[in-house]
Amino acid sequence: MPAAHRPGLAVGSALTIPESELSWRFSRSSGPGGQGVNTADSRVELLWDAANSAALSPVQRDRILTRLSGRLVDGVLTITASEHRAQLRNRDAARDRLAALLADALRPPAAVRRATKPSRGAKERRLKAKKQRTDVKNLRRRPDAP
Secondary structure, three states, X not given: OOHHHOOEEEEOOOEEEEHHHEEEEEEOOOXXXXXXXXXOOOEEEEEEEOOOOOOXXXXXXXXXXXXXXXXXXXXXXXXXXXXXXXXXXXXXXXXXXXXXXXXXXXXXXXXXXXXOOOOHHHHHHHHHHHHHHHXXXXXXXXXXOO
């Protein structure tokens, strides 16, 4: 589906960012481009105001603002794409990158690991294996001369 006809940017099943919240800037890209290298504005910047987004729940907003704090400037997240020669492909790359970044930031934190002790049977099995290994190595040694 072309970018103009999409209702919004789907970030997993829990979040869709409306197209009206995404703003675009275009500029000339460095690198290959053939005849159009000096005229085509193929570099894309996708801007999204995470701090003031109506699409986010308070929990989602807090999670995004804390996890992406290093990438936000005044609550605005900027994604740049210039790896393709065509502006449309760079737009799609920026959209995909934003969706992946937000999906990763919204992932719930991993459960805290609770330390456990090895069972008595596990300790006994470990010590039995060590004893067997010791016996094997002792059998390889030269017998002591009387």
